[in-house]
Amino acid sequence: MSDTEDQEELLSRKHKKERKELQAQIQKLKHSVPKGDKKKKKEVSEQIAKLELDLDQRQEAESQEQKALSNVAERLEVLDTKDAEPASDSPVGSSGGVASGQEEKRLSKAQKRRNKKQAKDREREEGIKEQDIQNLSGARHIELLNVKKALKSQNLQIFEIQSDGNCLYNAVNHQLAKNGDSSSNEALRNQVAKYMKENKDEFMPFLTKDNGDMFTEEDFEKYCHDTAHTTAWGGQLEVRALSQTLKQPIRVVQSEGPPVVAGEEFEDRPSIVLCYLRHAFGLGEHYNSVEEYRQDEEEDFS
Incomplete structure (x- = not known):
């Protein structure tokens, strides 16, 4: 075959x-x-x-x-x-x-x-x-149009982030820089790994192996190590950890449904806004950042 x-x-x-x-x-x-x-x-x-x-x-x-x-x-x-x-x-x-x-x-x-x-x-x-x-009728194209529509309604548009395993952290760094803050992928990854290890019960139940088995203590330790020291892709669990370490809400705009918000308890702080694409790179999920919408880049959504 x-x-x-x-x-x-x-x-x-x-x-x-x-x-x-x-x-x-x-x-x-x-x-x-x-x-x-x-x-x-x-x-x-x-x-x-x-x-x-x-x-x-x-x-x-x-x-x-x-x-x-x-x-x-x-x-x-x-x-x-x-x-x-x-x-x-x-x-x-x-x-x-x-x-x-x-x-x-x-x-x-x-x-x-x-x-x-x-x-x-x-x-x-x-x-x-x-x-x-x-x-034009494929899942990737339809998803992208839906995300662009959702962002445009908030006067925002996609800011492209390279797909290299660090997309979540690069997107968050782009948002931090807009608010006058600065960090690095290494610093963010270390913060995430440290927070996850200190709050194991909050994260470990949601992690499984490829065969569906739950993570062991050893698996979880390796997961946190890879998060800190490799370009391991970050997902919703890492978004949650980032919102807690940065003490800021993170709002993730998706193709379907309302945005997923982590760290709502920090609503008095500036929000970090990202967009999530499930079909962006074939088999790979991807995070982009956002920026203020510019009229000259308007696309036809009709």
């Missing part, structure tokens, strides 16, 4: 699992309606319809994105196969002599290489254009 087929199979399993989970959620909602309460029944019916519609749209977008990626991968695989085939040599003319025949042979090979490169470049460009068109 190819990598592309593996990804399609994983996506199919993911969608089936989400469907099953949604059905369980729907059953719970239905059972929560008291008998004879028509108003509550109507509200739950509308909520169920929205949940089903949201799931349908998101899964369709993810399927379209996977299809686009598969098409590009298939084209590139064909081109790579062609490049691996040995080029046939042109015959040497009898009247040109050995020297002129070798020169013609060299020119022929060089021309063939140029032609192949040009053909491959054209195929890549066509694949990229096709993917861009299909991505």
